[in-house]
Amino acid sequence: MRILYVGDAACLPEDLADYIGDMGDEWKVETVSDGNSAMFAVSNTTVDVIIVGPSLPDLAPPVLLGQIRTLRPETIRIALLQATEMGSTPSIRLIGVAHRLLPLPLASETVLEAIHSLEELRDLLDSPRLRRAIGRVEHLPSPPHLYFALTRALEEDEGNSGDIAQLVSGDPAIAAKVLQLCNSAFFSNGRAITDLRGAVTRLGLATLRDLVLASEVFSMKTGSNVDRAALQQRALLASRLAARILPRTSAELGATAALLADVGLLLPGVRDERQPLDPDGEPDERPGHTEAGAYLMGLWGLPMPIVEAVAFHRQPQRSSLRTFWVPGAVHVATALAGNEPVDEDYLKSLGVLNQLPAWREMAGLMSERIAEDAA
Template sequence: MHILFVGDSAILPPDVIELVAAMDDTWRIDTVPDGGSATALVAETDIDAVVVASVLPDMSPATLLEQLRTLRSGCSRIALVAGGQLPSLRITGLAHRLLPLPLSAEILLEATGSLEDLCELLDNPELRSRIGRVEQLPSPPHLYLRLMHALEDDDISAQDVAQLIAGDPGIAAKVLHLCNSAFFSNGRTITDLRGAVARLGMATLRDVVLASEVFSLPAGSDIDHAQLQQRSLLASRLARRMLPESSAELGAIAALLADVGLLLPGVRNEHEPARPHDDRPGHTEAGAYLLGLWGLPMPIIEAVAFHRDPSRSSVRSFWVTGAVHVAMALASDGKIDEAYLARTNMADRLEGWRAQARVAAEAVGVAAA
């Protein structure tokens, strides 16, 4: 993997870059001080990832990111953002991933390592190039990621969580709307965020915030946001029940995001019959690649990529990919790979899962397989 760092040593400490270089002796690391030097290097050299400082001496970081997209659309673009500051809309649309300053070695190592894992999982240069050319990529779910970080504090209260969500009025309104929907309502209307936290619990609240952010993203005119969200929430609920507690959250998030690729332009909807000579990337791998750029955990990315064909998973036992495969099929009247379930010794669970799906679907007024 070839990584380029752009910026001066005040923002990109040499010792941190040296740690990245030492992570894998097959990696090539280059550093340049400004955007012009970066543009010249990228124009003549294959670069896999570029890390751009928050301030450059000759151009804005957004201008450089835009040039990088034009020159090497398959290159992963990482932007550094001053801690506590909100990045511009232009930056969030051009960067695949945002990392906070001051730059921590651990965060940078995780970000670069996960990019290599992603390229190995989805060895598809054409897919990377197509996604890289998208003019306005969906932004990562910033509120969800901040919430996940906050919940690592054992002392956080329901009021603290409510205040965090209230910081984004649009998402707060969607959270309240979902909280009072048939999926989560017990008949009593909830009008405040603290009440929503109490009703849902922290685990479900995370899913609702994620759904609220992701399914408010723009999509093609042929995508029914409400139907997509409803199907994803049902699949998320089912996948959570299929897995042990230690991996239930991974399954719930992966099922919730299984169709996120449908929000990207220029992808093929794999729920529809394939057309002859249609060379567009399928929405499952495209969605998985987007989640990888967002920095989500690899089990979620793999489950999203392979849930329609779970035999492609590197995990041979029934785990997150298997649960998402079954949950999405039950939520969308899709085909279940019963041979796969037999190989993973889970075939005898299928009828019970079907029954759970019917009960859950009837409770919210949707159809299930």
Template sequence: MRILFVGDQAVFPADLLDLLSSMGQDWDVQRCGDASEAVARLAAEPADVAVVAPRLPDLPAATLLGQVRALRPETSRIAVIESGQAPPARIIGVAHRFLPAPLAPELLLEAVGNLEELRELLDNPALGRRIGRVEQLPPPPQLYIRLMHALEADDDASAADIARLVAADPAIAAKVLQLCNSAYFSNGRAITDLRAAVTRLGIATLRDLVLACEVFSLPGTSATDRARLQQRALLASRLAKRMLPDSSAELGATAALLADIGLLLPGVRDERQPPVDGDERPGHAEAGAYLLGLWGLPMPIIEAVAFHRAPARSSTRSFWVTGAVHVAMALAGGDEPDQDYLARTGVLPRLAAWRNYAESLTAPAALAD
């Protein structure tokens, strides 16, 4: 895998690049001092990953990232953001992932390693080129990521701390409260403030509601379609969480919530519809998984999204996150799960109970935009 860093040694010190080179047996690590040199190198030879410093001597970082997208759309684009700052608006539209400066070695290794795993999992270069050409690729959900970082930094974060973080984005906060009072979560009791939502629903559920609000506010489909997708995703999330042990329940809930995110991307094929001869568009499951990989979500979630339509293709042979998401999405969409797969993984006798639970959940009549 070829990794190209663009920026000076103050951002990308030699010892950091040497460490990266030593960690991957086939990682070819190179550095360019400016945008012009980077464009020339990319024109001559492709790169799998481009990591761009916040400031370059000859071009704005956003301009270079746009040129990388046009020249090598299959290249994964990582923008380094100055510490303590939100990604600039122009960067959000052209970068797949953001890392804070100064670069922590463990974060950089994780980001590059995840991208390598993503390529091995999907093994579809044409998919990378097609997604890479999308001019307005949905940006990573920033509030969800801030919540994740806050929880990782402080395991004892209080309900008030989490509520304050969500309240900083009034539009998302209002949407979260609306979803908290939907039939999925309220149990007939009104939730009137974010702190009560955290206390009653738990941090994990609130985090997934934030994710749902951010993801299903993305452009690309009509408001009605987004509401329908969100409604099915919330139901599937509840179902998947029920099917898995506590140690895996959060992964399953998040993966089911995001399983159909590929439908929000342009130029993809809806795999819920019968295939049409000659349609070479990528399926929405793999396209969505590729997007989540670029965002840096955990690999079990990416794999579950990629293979939720065909769980037998997963590398995991037992019934785990991929299996739970497959069943949850089928039941939420009124489809029949793959019973041969369920029989092979030893969970077919549980299908009737899962189906009964799905029917017991009262779906909201509609979810407002």
């Protein structure tokens, strides 16, 4: 395992070399001070993990990680953030190119846990069995084009509410569906929204983007017999819950991940992991819908925090994160939205079990409001 650190070496834990040494002779850490030196190193030899400091003298960290992604897509990419940055939303560009964001000061255990967790996720998504199973799907859904167009507009800080509304209105079917969802019990405050510009103004760009995503994803033609209306309703409820559970700086990631958590059910030939296996029956070789959904999200190039939350939301303890973040919030939100058990041992290990009653009450109030509006 070759690990390359880029930036000021003072950001690295002093005992990291000792920890890596205990892993065996095949584990090595090398350091370079700038982005161009990193690109030279990656171009000339295999690098398994690249860790980029919060600032570099020549390249912005998102630019370097984006170049690494193009040159060596298999390399695990980790970005370090100053403690002050963790209280604000990391740039969309950085979230889009880094597999994991780690706060400074950094502990050696945190580095190794992140690497092992991402290796496991990479192995899951690169599983030959999963590739064969997904490969049997004749037509994989294409990436939702309008969602990614809105994402690019947000990344580049371009366009006002009118411009965004015009972009959505270019697809009349999606625009109609978005307006329908805007006026649903999930988002309506009693006043009807009749135009897309009004939707942008009331909901904000991030929420509108997720509504576009829901409209595109749950309209995909995949040959699956799943009840799409029920699946979408659960997904929207889980999305709203996850956004409320997480702090504002992570709410957007959590909302999108929860919205997509069960998207694997839309693929034919997958096993619904909500249904128990028959212990006396034949082994079921079909891939589970969580890993199939995560695989699809990976193919679409969605940010790794979303892919990881989709992959592990039914087994959140498989994530090595030792803090309650997107995977945990998506687990709680999807479980409550689907009336399924919440992994209380997992929440206890993270010190947030005491918040579960409040989250249950929140989910109950949202469900009651939806039921009242539907009556």
